[in-house]
Amino acid sequence: MYQYFKDMAAGIEAKIQQDPDLPNPRKKYALETARLGSRLYSGKDTVAWCGIAVPFDLLNAMGITSCFVEFVGAVLAATGMAEPFLEEAEQAGFVGDTCGFHRTVIGAARKQIMPEPDFLIATTCPCSGGIAIMENLARIFNKELFVLNVPQTDEPRNVRYLADQLKDMVEFISRHTGKPLDLERLRRAIECTNKASATMKAAYRLAQQIPSPTNGRLLINFGIVWPLFMGTPAAIEIAQAYLDEFIARIKNGAPGVADEKLRLLWIQNRIQFNNPLVELLEKEYQTNIVSDELNDIYWDPIDPDDPYPGMARRAITIPFNGNIQDRIKHLRKLARAYQLDGAINPCNWGCRQGTGAKGMISEGLKEIGIPVLNLEVDCVDKRNFAEGQLRTRLEAFIEMLENQPRPQH
Amino acid sequence: MTKVNIAKIGYACAYTPLVLLAAGGYTPYRILPMSDCPDQAGQLLHDNLCPHVKRILDRAISKDLPDLEGIVLMNSCDAMRRLADAWAHVRPDDKIIFLDLPATADDAAIAYFTGELSRLNDALSEWCGHTITQRHIAASIALYNKLPPLFSRFSERLRRGQLKGGSARMQTLYNAAMSLPFDNSLETLEQILAEPQSKDPQLDSIPVFLFGNVLADPEALRLFESCGARIIEDDLCTGSRLFTSIEFDENRDVLPQISRNLLNRPPCARTFDPAQPLKMAEDILGRARASGARGVIGQTIKFCDPYLDRLPAVRETLRQAGIPLLLLEGDCSLGTIEQQRTRIEAFIEMLD
Incomplete structure (x- = not known):
């Protein structure tokens, strides 16, 4: 997968260079996505698998290569490769009535094509299935899991609760990386x-x-x-x-x-x-x-x-x-x-x-x-x-x- | 208790703080998914949504409910979130409060949930027309704390094969305690406990541990028993999980204590400890072993992601421990359990 993303990034870069003066938005977006993919698989970065509602700017500021897990399901589906991973998950007992994104992710983790994370950060939003899958991944990878409970409304008390959890998350990450957050x-x-x-x-x-x-x-x-x-x-x-x-x-x-x-x-x-x-x-x-x-x-x-x-x-x-x-x-x-x-x-x-x-x-x-x-x-x-x-x-x-x-x- | 008030507050989840409802003088009324109402929920909620929630909504649409002063719903899962939305849609004049429920039980989550309980307490105070104080709540806790020891005694009788009517009767008692005025429940439970115990324990059937989410119809339990199973212990949200004692220190704020109790009671799959992922599997194994069950039946509602996504770990853990497991999926109707009679019989025969 590392080579796949690396080649993909190189190919897109070459295409952008053919017309460097054009905005090329879709290509630039795809290039960053491919670069992220190659970083996830490089084996060099500190990697976190996350839920969708994680503040990725905060993780990026801490030097963490991070991604929501459904991304894996989407990439495998887009490249026509999802089927064997869906089957793997189903054989392990994840029934077809559950989310296809999540079944693909579980299949990918079980078949060891997902990069091993250093830790995981789950979010209760958007779905109950998503957080259950993060719990499964934490068990499969035997890595620490941090959970962000995302309240339902943005009244001040709720914002404070989540903001405090984000600060706890920073401590959790710092404990793993050995590096404090650079303000x-x-x-x-x-x-x-x-x-x-x-x-x-x-x-x-x-x-x-x-x-x-x-x-x-x-x-x-x-x-x-x-x-x-x-x-x-x-x-x-x-x-x-x-x-x-x-x-x-x-x-x-x-x-x-x-x-x-x-x-x-x-x-x-x-x-x-x-x-x-x-x-x-x-x-x-x-x-x-x-x-x-x-x-x-x-x-x-x-x-x-x-x-x-x-x-x-x-x-x-x-x-x-x-x-x-x-x-x-x-x-x-x-x-x-x-x-x-x-x-x-x-x-x-x-x-x-x-x-x-x-x-x-x-x-x-x-x-x-x-x-x-x-x-x-x-x-x-x-x-x-x-x-x-x-x-x-x-x-x-x-x-x-x-x-x-x-x-x- | 503050005053005699038979007004009912509806609820649908085992995490509902019943003691607060009762402290306001209300009878908590569990809206069980048992009804012959026509299926109308599908107009609002997708086919792939939890049948428990859809049957509750069917009851709301069909007005197959007693008069309710209000309804308290918990943000326990996606389906419950949608129930809160749909309830407000079909019964816009109802008083509804929807409480956020953290998925974890760390100190911050307990503190946050305390705030949610406070919000509920304020709403209930407004509904009942007087401030619900620490004293009211303490009295309510004292009453509700009478139930778990009584149910423990029933469980013990069930385990020894000495509860007439077996687990079906036990479920009838749970259902009554979920919805009847507290005094009625207490009186009934005490009367039954005073009945002479059977001197001829029925121990010829196979002891089984039952876990899952919603299985409220006593006939479903009777069906298990007719297949040769003896349900000696359960972990269901319509069973043992609802009634646990609240350790209470009168000299400290009461709401944090209720919050801690609710978030730390034997959990539904949706609540977990991030430090021990999928510990639910080990918990089920531990309880099954401790109960002396020869096998485990998992009964879950279709489309319930919190369970569906954790059952593979349960299955694997029990397999490694050599404990036989039968997984059943239902839609809260007796019919779906009845359709699985052959599987249940085969499972029990295999355990024999």
Whole structure:
């Protein structure tokens, strides 16, 4: 895997060098992802496997190469390699009713293709399955596990609780590395985070234009993977590349999807394995997935002099956390900002957190005139992927959208 | 107790601080997933969500509930989170309080959960119209602390094969204690304990340890026994896990003590010690051995991630220890257990 990521990084670097003056946002984003992959597998870095809500800028400031575990499931699915790992997990007793991301991760750990971490940091958000998998990984790797209990709301008492846990986490990490947190380095990391966030916020704002400069592929998985680079210059560079790309596209009259007719929001996770749905939407129906649920800067700038409350608030307010009304509120905000026509909710089989409330999400968006297509799919396990059926449902949804008046935003 | 008040507060999780509800003069009412209500929860909640939660929601939608003054829900898992959302959606006029519940029991988590209990206490005080004080809560704890020793005596009788009606009757008693006014429960339990014990213990069936989450229908326990099993001990959230004594020092703040007790009681799979990952497997092994069971039955609800993702470790640990294990998955209906009768019979025959 180390060689795979190293070669991937070298290949992307070479491509960027062919046109170094272009923004190349997707390539720069992929390059950082590949670099992270190679660092995880290098055997040289201090590695932490984490939950999604961990503040990666803090870990980056402490020199920890860290990643959320679902990343492994996504990479294996995207490269068409998930199946043997899913089977390995299932043979070990992890049933098919559980999350495909997590089963793949367990299979990968059992088959020893996951880098051995130095420690693990779990978060109770977003899901009960995720934290159970972290407990399993701690046992498989026989490494120490730290747990961050993420409260449901950002009232001051809750923010304080999580902020204090983050300080405990720093002590936990320092005990492993033998190095205390360098406060000046943390300060710089938070400044990077703030700059990257502001830049990306500007890029998202441009993506809201009609027609949108983005498309259904440019920002796939972005809102969940990009935070891994928070606190580093790479996060700024990637955000700047997207901003530059969108500025150039708008200036040159080159929208993300030619003749854009319909604009959709993708809720929760993308389908990670290769599939034709996005291409179908864009090419045959001029329908653009202009945003994903997590592609948003939903947090305020973090105070570099007192970063813990801000980091805690950011973790608590991740749209997957808390009550469903808050989540719907966020989805509605995106619907209005992007002037959407509809939304797709891939109800990832095995994801209680994401799909559990599908009916309430559908109702919540319908109330503001946004129809939702609930797709029954496993985002990682393609063994049951019913392409024909999904294609038919997607086409019927688009036809329905085409024949109804546009929502008044 | 503050005053006679038969108003009920609904709850759905074994981590609910019943003593606070009772301190407000309320009868805690466990909303069990036992009902013939039509399946309507699927309109709001996905097919892959916990049947326990969906049946509770079905009861809420169908108004198959007694009058409730309010409902207390715990953030114990994804499904319970969604139940809180869906309950507010289908019964917007109900008073609901949703308590955060840390997954760990370290000092910081206990302190935080104390704050959540304080929030509940404030809400209950508002609902019942007077401030619930330390004195009220202390009195409530004193009452509730009477239950665990009584249930221990029932357990002991069950283990010796001297409880008439076996584990099905035990479950009936648990169910009553979960939902009836405290005095009624206490009186019933004491009356039954006063009954003469069977001089002819029924020890011909196979002793089995039962663990899992929700199995509240006494008929399900009767079915196990009809297959030749004798459930001599359980670790269920609708069973032994609900009633544990609270060690209480009247000279110290009461809420931190309740918090510590709830987070440290025999845990549901969702609560764990990060320093001992998947210790749940060793705990089940230890309890099964200590109970003298010849085998273990794990009964879990479909789509319950906290259990589903930890069962492989339980299976492996018991396999290494040479303790036979039967894993059953249900949807809270008797029908799903009945469908597994052949498997249960085969398992018991294998243990014989």
